Structure formats: structure tokens, C-alpha cells
Amino acid sequence: MNLIEIYIYEVTRRLPEKHREDIALELRSTIEDMLPEDYSEKDIKAVLEKLGNPAVLASGYRDQPMHLIGQPYFDVYVTLLKMILPIAAVISLISTIAAYFIGYSGEASLMNGILNIIGKGIAGMIETGIQVFFWLTIVFAIVERTDKGKDGKQYTRFHKWTPDDLKTIPSIPKKKAIRKCEVFGSLMWTAIWAALYFHANHLVGIYKGSGEGLTFVTPAFNHEVLVGYWPIVVVVIVLEIAFALYKLIKRQWTKRMAICNAVLELFGTIVFIVIVKNPTIMTPEFITYMADLFTITAQQLKTWIIGGSLFIYMLSAAMNVFDGFRKAGSH
Numbered sequence: 001m002n003l004i005e006i007y008i009y010e011v012t013r014r015l016p017e018k019h020r021e022d023i024a025l026e027l028r029s030t031i032e033d034m035l036p037e038d039y040s041e042k043d044i045k046a047v048l049e050k051l052g053n054p055a056v057l058a059s060g061y062r063d064q065p066m067h068l069i070g071q072p073y074f075d076v077y078v079t080l081l082k083m084i085l086p087i088a089a090v091i092s093l094i095s096t097i098a099a100y101f102i103g104y105s106g107e108a109s110l111m112n113g114i115l116n117i118i119g120k121g122i123a124g125m126i127e128t129g130i131q132v133f134f135w136l137t138i139v140f141a142i143v144e145r146t147d148k149g150k151d152g153k154q155y156t157r158f159h160k161w162t163p164d165d166l167k168t169i170p171s172i173p174k175k176k177a178i179r180k181c182e183v184f185g186s187l188m189w190t191a192i193w194a195a196l197y198f199h200a201n202h203l204v205g206i207y208k209g210s211g212e213g214l215t216f217v218t219p220a221f222n223h224e225v226l227v228g229y230w231p232i233v234v235v236v237i238v239l240e241i242a243f244a245l246y247k248l249i250k251r252q253w254t255k256r257m258a259i260c261n262a263v264l265e266l267f268g269t270i271v272f273i274v275i276v277k278n279p280t281i282m283t284p285e286f287i288t289y290m291a292d293l294f295t296i297t298a299q300q301l302k303t304w305i306i307g308g309s310l311f312i313y314m315l316s317a318a319m320n321v322f323d324g325f326r327k328a329g330s331h
Helices: 003-012 017-034 041-051 054-061 074-102 110-146 163-168 180-198 223-228 230-250 255-276 284-294 298-328
Strands: 205-210 213-219
Touching: 003 017, 003 041, 003 054, 003 163, 017 041, 041 163, 054 074, 074 110, 074 180, 074 230, 180 223, 180 230, 205 284, 213 284, 223 230, 230 255, 255 298, 284 298
Parallel strands: none
Antiparallel strands: 205 213
């Protein structure tokens, strides 16, 4: 894409879809009228510099004015807000889950625990979102009002916008794009399984109904065995969080990212196999109860659970790896 097409795209992508085509035609015609007959790239840059920052030009086509944070900083403000809010929300949720399980005594029922986490998690995310929104708005308002170097220029990423900035804007195909909700989901899943892993002795096992609700009877997994693998499990958690943030920064699937995803899935699969293949991973009480319930031998039960878990995990990992390479190879 040449500079003119990229410039038009940067303007129209900020506008409602129903107006994009007409405005693109109008803007292309305006640029062509401003250019000499035998123009060069230098002439194009001069014209685009006269038109100014695409974000500012797009705001002129909008029906609604932007007054919360004025130009030239509004576009950067919104970009940072969209990037920081999901991360802050996930961190708040992880902190809420961790704080709950650290103080968990095993007395509350499973349903009460889940409702407690959901309530506190939502409240924490809302409070964090308000704090982020408030302080980021204050910072940008102060920066805009104390900027002594305003000269009519527009800013992108805190420097004066020039047509050369168009060369640094990546053209991301729709099929390769990584949505923020995908990153948010990855971080959320990591928080959930990590909390379940380290507190499985209070959450995963056999429950029996009573007049007061569900009562936890027997844990399914041997807590000492699970905790014994904590160093390698923490490594997996850190790698998953790092990869999710890497996706947020890159915003699109690439071959390198697909390879990193495959390596992470392979590493996670190996760790999972090592843990579930431990002969003492499940408690004897759980094995005996479930074997009697399904009228099978203890060995058959262990084979079914371990085999089924491995099959589901490896199938999910393979699908994730395939999806990564498929998106990286899309056009």
C-alpha cells in the first residue's frame, strides 16, 4: 500500500462503516487535486502533512465532537485506555482469586465460594477500571494543559505526526488479527486453572448434598503431590502470561508467534503428562469411592481418568497449535 492509501485507511477506519466509502472517495479526490501532475513521494508527503494527523482529520468527519481529552492527544489517550483497562482488570481478578484462596478455610460450600469470587471479582474489576480511567484522564488533561510547545501540529505516540509515520503502521489482515478479548480470555483461563491447581484439595473432589447445600467430602487429588511440582507449574504460569502480553503487543499472528505457541503447548503438555502419570496423584479415598460408584476396579478407574485427561489435553493443545499456524499463514 502506498502512502496515500494508508493515509486514507487511517482516516476512514476511525469512522462509521456506512460513511467510509464516500469519505474515502472524497479524500482521495482532494489529495489528487492537491498534487502536481508529475508528483513524487516528496510531494505526497507535503500534501499529507498539510492535511495533518489522520486521527484529527477523522474527528472532523464525525457527528459527535470529542471533548473529554482534546486533540492532539485524544487518539493516544483512547489507545492507552483500551490497552491498559483489560490488563488491569485481569490483574485485579487474579489478585481477588488469590486472596480468596489464601484465606480459604474449607468451611464454605463450593457454590458459596464461586458466588463470593464472582461478586468480589466484578467489584474489584469495576473499581480498578474506574481508577485507571480516572488517573489516565487526569494525566492526559495535565499534559495537554501544560504543553508549551503547541504549534498546530498533531501528535501520535507523543511525537509530532509526519507522513513518515504511515510507513511504520503495520497492515494487519483480519484473519491474522489478535483481538483483545482473546488476550483477556487467555489471562483469565491461566488465573482459573492456577487457582484450582494450588487449591485442589479444597475445590476438586467429591461433594454430597445436604440441607445446607453441597458439602465437600473427599479431595480428588493429593495436595502434597501437586505442591511438589510447584516450581515447574509456576514457570508454565509465567510463560502463559508472558505469551498473552506478547500477543497484546504484536496484535497479529506471525510465524514466530505460532512457533512460540507450539513450544509453549509442547512444554505444557510434557508438564501435564509428568504430573498426571504420578501414581499417587489421586487420593485412595477418591479412587475407592468412584470405583464403587461405577462398579469397576480401581485400576480401570485410574486408566480411564488419566487416559481421558491426556487425550483431551493433547487434542486441545494440537488444535491450538494448528490454529496458530493457520492464522499465521493467512493473507
